[in-house]
């Protein structure tokens with residue numbers, strides 16, 4: 001017998017209004033789209049519908065405090081727009097670029113961004129590695145894409161000079177940082193911290209691994225002679 005899933009979008013938790021403010025109607029629409037075409041197009045599992053707010057939309061939006069006003073950011077491996085679309089809804093000042101290789105997903109993202117009327121989001125189809133020298137920003141973010149070492153290899157070349165990779169990680173954040181630290185240092189890591197977000201609005205706060213890089217610039221032949 002087929003398993004039955006809840007398809008009705010869940011009610012918003014009380015803390016959502018504190019994060020989205022007057023953007024709550026748009027956040028509601030995003031949750032409705034995720035519960036509807038997000039599931040039917042295979043971008044989000046049907047079991048996730050009852051926890052779309054706590055585990056996905058609100059969980060992602062709370063990391064907005066990692067970004068200064070008017071920041072440009074690239075969300076690598078955006079999938080169903082997480083965290084990029086949730087951030088763009090919560091913060092209209094952010095200039096958000098979604099990078100996603102799967103055509104089915106970028107088509108869904110393009111429709112969703114248009115339906116939500118988000119003018120601060122641009123959708124790019126391709127792997128992060130294909131955008132080196134094409135797209136750059138002082139912040140790159142990602143959730144559930146790869147372990148931190150591999151993720152940094154894809155994301156650090158997208159930083160426009162000194163910048164920060166804000167990687168959403170679960171409890172593995174500290175372990176991943178320590179086991180991949182040598183590789184990260186070789187890439188120009190200058191500072192690393194694990195930060196908690198949304199402690200007042202989520203039962204389980206969101207953790208980000210925030211890695212500041214000054215990408216290494218090779219000295220030119222001319223400057224080597226001096």
Ligand SMILES: C[S@@+](CC[C@H](N)C(=O)[O-])C[C@H]1O[C@@H](n2cnc3c(N)ncnc32)[C@H](O)[C@@H]1O
Nearest residue numbers: 076077078079080082101102127128143144145
């Ligand atoms: C597990 S999904 C996570 C999606 C979304 N970030 C989330 O948290 O729901 C991983 C996503 O990363 C994308 N991806 C995999 N390799 C990538 C790469 N090299 N560059 C950009 N995106 C990639 C996949 O297509 C997929 O959509």
